[in-house]
Amino acid sequence: MQALNAVYINEIFKMSKKKKVTASLIFSFFSVIVTAIAVYALNNFAGISITGSSEFSIMVLAVLSYTFFPLFTAFICIDMFAGEFADHTIKFTLTGPASRFKVFLGKILAIAVFIIANLVLVMFLSLVASMFINRGMPNFFKILIAYIMExxxxxxxxxxxxxISNITKxxxxxxxxxxxxxxxxxGVGLAxxxxxxxLFTAAFDWYRLALGSYINFGKILRVFLIxxxxxxxxxxxxxxxxxxxxI
Structure with missing residues (x-):
């Protein structure tokens, strides 16, 4: 466990130094802010009600789950595997005391932390923005469940x-x-x-199964098992x- 923990901390440190991580957080921040301004303007000046306080956070999640979330996740994954093999920095990690399995698992855990951090940032910002948009408290529990499922x-x-990064050169x-x-x-899902x-890409919006008045736990379990x-x-x-x- 000590070797795995050392690899995990090392991967977190290396990831925190990557410009793509900073860019991801900045893009996520401004995406929420710009969306909030647009929704607020439409609600209060154009008289067009797009979302309620809870629905704003869900709308932001729906947009980013098919755009920035997978895009920047791909960047980080590629840098941590294909990138390190391409510039041969992976040698310093693999020549250490940790086995390749622990190195691989440590990288996956670091990627999971990045995904969670991105989701938490967007959820927090969207919750704060929704309070200003509708001047009311959103359904925090419903929003939390949606972001956890995502x-x-x-x-x-x-x-x-x-x-893919371990297949390509x-x-x-x-x-x-x-x-x-x-x-x-x-495309296959549409055709x-x-x-x-x-298809796992069809589950990018599976959180909607838990948002309605009737929750189909059987279908949620089926998607989870897939x-x-x-x-x-x-x-x-x-x-x-x-x-x-x-190497």
């Missing part, structure tokens, strides 16, 4: 990008292939609706490639 599909996407090819896979999965429920299956397969495949990849 963590799982974003993490699965991150594992998919990690797998460069950061550019890893990014292009990740974007291609993301678009293909979404073949009967297959949509089997995500869990994706997670196990992608983690195993990603680690296998990472373990056998030459």
């Amino acid at each position: 963590f799982f599909p974003i993490l699965i996407f991150a594992l998919a990008v990690v797998l 460069g950061t550019t090819s890893a990014f292009m292939l990740s974007v291609f896979v993301f678009l293909v999965f979404n 073949f609706p009967y297959l949509k429920s089997l 995500l869990l299956g994706y997670g196990i397969m992608l983690f195993t495949a990603g680690y296998y490639l990472f373990e056998n990849k030459d």
Whole structure:
């Protein structure tokens, strides 16, 4: 556990120094602010009511879950795997006392922390903004559940990008292939609706299952098990490639 903890702390430190992390937080911040200003202006000056206090946070989540969240998650995953193999800095990590499995797991845990931090930032900002928009208290519990549920599909996407990063030989090819896979999965879901429920990209808005007056726990469990299956397969495949990849 000490070796894993050391790797995890090291990965968190390295990630905190990346400009893409700072850029992600800045873009998330301004996305919420700009959206809040637009909604406030429409609500109070144009007389167009777009959202309530709780719905604003959900609207922001709906927009960012298909844009900035996967985009910057992909950047971080690619930097931590394909990027380090490309510039050979991975040697310093792999020549340490920690096994490759602990190094791989430490990187995944660091990526999970990044996803959580991004979600928490957006949730907090959207909650504060919603109080100014509607001058009322939003349904914090409902919003919290939605953001917690969003963590799982974003993490699965991150594992998919990690797998791709261990297949490709460069950061550019890893990014292009990740974007291609993301678009293909979404395209297949639109073209073949009967297959949509089997694709992890369709779960980017699965939090909506918990927001209605009737909560279908059976369907929520089904989606969770599908995500869990994706997670196990992608983690195993990603680690296998990472373990056998030459430095």
